[in-house]
Amino acid sequence: MTAHLKVIVEADGGSRGNPGPAGYGAVVFAAGNREVLAERSESIGVATNNVAEYGGLIAGLEAAAELGATEVEVRMDSKLVVEQMSGRWQIKNPGLRPLAATAAALSRRFDSITYGWIPRERNKHADALANAAMDVAAGKTPKTVRTVEVAEPEPEVREVAAADSPARALAREVAAQAANRRPTAGTSWEPRAASAATRLVLVRHGETERTAQRRYSGRGDVPLSERGTAQAAATGARIAALTPSVAAVVTSPLSRCTATAEAIAASLGGVPVVPERDLVECDFGEWEGCTFAEVRERWPAEMDAWLASTAVAPPGGEAFTEVGTRVRRAVAGLLQTYRGETVVVVSHVSPLKIMLRDALGAGDALLHRLYLDPAGLSIVDTWPDGGVAVRTVNDTAHLVSE
Missing domain, CATH: 3.40.50.1240 (Phosphoglycerate mutase-like)
Incomplete structure (x- = not known):
């Protein structure tokens, strides 16, 4: 196993109908030269866009773990998944919570992980894999996706979380909130909802x-x-x-x-x-x-x-x-x-x-x-x-x- 391996995971998922025939795609790149290290693509029957997007994330993290990655940068065009996994948005949909929990458990296998948003046009490789999977779910002939052009400019990554796991990010957030409060005697007795x-x-x-x-x-x-x-x-x-x-x-x-x-x-x-x-x-x-x-x-x-x-x-x-x-x-x-x-x-x-x-x-x-x-x-x-x-x-x- 490589002593230190930094990778980029780009993932996507979607459905035709929301819910409808759904699938996801994920690709793992070497961080230095964007060499494709792994691809994942699967149709998942009838599901929503968000379920498919989480499926792509989980598949990408599983592939990164199999490669022995120690540092992972996740890039997705799903703002919902990025914000939820970064700990900034609540997961209100009960159907997404087990998927988020699975992704969080996988993330703890790495020394560090970050989540960042990229526009859809910068996520073409994973998008093509997801569309091929959706074709299979819809009963169409699968597309060939191994020849997707990836020699494009390095994607601009926005709203990237700090270089921590989701768990460390939560601890950092709590610590920052505590630091901003003036200490008072007996704060543990403060009435709370x-x-x-x-x-x-x-x-x-x-x-x-x-x-x-x-x-x-x-x-x-x-x-x-x-x-x-x-x-x-x-x-x-x-x-x-x-x-x-x-x-x-x-x-x-x-x-x-x-x-x-x-x-x-x-x-x-x-x-x-x-x-x-x-x-x-x-x-x-x-x-x-x-x-x-x-x-x-x-x-x-x-x-x-x-x-x-x-x-x-x-x-x-x-x-x-x-x-x-x-x-x-x-x-x-x-x-x-x-x-x-x-x-x-x-x-x-x-x-x-x-x-x-x-x-x-x-x-x-x-x-x-x-x-x-x-x-x-x-x-x-x-x-x-x-x-x-x-x-x-x-x-x-x-x-x-x-």
Whole structure:
């Protein structure tokens, strides 16, 4: 893999009818000489222009990731996609939110990414690929698009976001807003409108066999037990009663979480379930499947070091500092994609404890003192100005009948 590779992704999508026969196109250029490194084009049946445009973006980012790109400059003639992915416009259409979340997750695979608008006449290559895909969707003979003339002047890029990922852009925006406010004593007690907050409903997955046996369960894909399945359904009913509108259920990709997420989504009327790999549990390495007592007996020195510092990893595993980096990245992406909305986040003990530690402004000691039950839920509200309110921690009232 190339140590450092900067690429330009130009993407487009469209439909004939909006909605109508739709398709997208994307091309990846080398940043230095505009050599074509990859092309993507696909018909997607009947869809809207915006759905097709997001499809082109996702295809371009996937191609850039496959090439090993570390720095990406995205150029599109869709102002909506550029502004939404730059964090300046809200994503109000619920049908676009899962697509934006997928694009945001892909963007976190690069060291940096920017989004810029270009006029349609400067996006000819991707436009030709998209039109060929629309021809296929409409049942026409596909055009030949590999000979598109690209020896044109370097496109003028406008309204390019700063050289940051969407998550970093959101953090920078919040920091700037905070810097512009005069500090006052007790600002955390300032009355705020709940409707303006982004609400994260944090849910630990339901019980598994290892949960019941109090064994470390990290990256091992352990399914829910029968009791865990019932807990997931009860949690879904509780959230449906608490929250009238949920934009999505975002989940760790491990099956104990996806099964919990799907049960919750069903209770909410079938809202989208969006996997997010940054929400996966800590990798416990050689401790996987062991009880605390077994680890204490076999790795006493390593256990002491791990309990003393979040920078220490279990043998062959992952330190909490590493988990914290990806969890904060995931949270920043959620706050950007679902700004002002309610999102259910289904994850594991370690990521959820880190989210609560950060929301409470607590120290690392909290990670070893806070207990989170299977299917317990916590609620955190975050406002655009950086204000945070932790509403609930480890609520299990919906499980009392077990």
